[in-house]
Amino acid sequence: MSTLVVTQTRFDRALFVAGAWALALVWILPLAYAIWTAIHPSAYETRFVLLAPLTFENFTRAWNAAPFARYFLNTIMLVSMILAAQLILCIHAAFAFARLEFPGKNILFALVLVQLMVMPDILLVRNYATMAQLGLVDTILAIGLPYFASGFAIFLLRQTFKTIPKELDEAARIEGCSLIGLIWRVYVPLAKPTILAFALVSVSHHWNNFIWPLIITSSVETRPLTVGLSIFSTTDSGIEWSVITAATLITSGPLLIGFLLFQRQFVQSFMRAGIK
Structure with missing residues (x-):
């Protein structure tokens, strides 16, 4: 009987x-093909030769074909602005839903959950009209403003805050800690794994967001990387896959490198935060 159990366990493993x-393999093969195409001359775009010559000219051509320095600056400013606003707003909102009592609390939290079910693309026309009324069209602020609050972050942080013992609240109040001090000195440090997990989700999502930035921007000064990358599909000289893949790797490279360097911390943060 024990031998059968061991055999079944090994088979399952x-x-x-x-x-x-x-x-x-499903995930790595497209990336490997993109790297192969980017580091070889265009003659080897569609055929594999083991000793094909290596070149980094495609990266140089891609970098010179578009103002990537400006695109990187815009994207870094955008994701940093959105993440900072989300953390400030959502941490306080999550604490209110987790610890405070006020009229309409359950109704408001239900509306937050409903927001999670609404596809962002449905709001594109309304958001554009709002940005136009505010005079913010073709600005970095217009790209980020609709995302300053996150129902996902509120829900995630609320669930984390509810697991923190209330005795810590009482101890902090006895020591003279204010309500804001309680949030940032007690709750935020204890919720760091959840905050780091959400930060990863937020940065990766807004780094790769395309539709809304494409609609709301029209100039190089405000375009992020994803929109800037689209110019490679509209060139008059034909499609050069080696240059396009090089540009794609330039765009996605920082996220890939960041994940590879901090993958252990990221995975642990997701596990501690309870994200499935």
């Missing part, structure tokens, strides 16, 4: 490992 490898 082998099945899980095989599934993990299969998923890893």
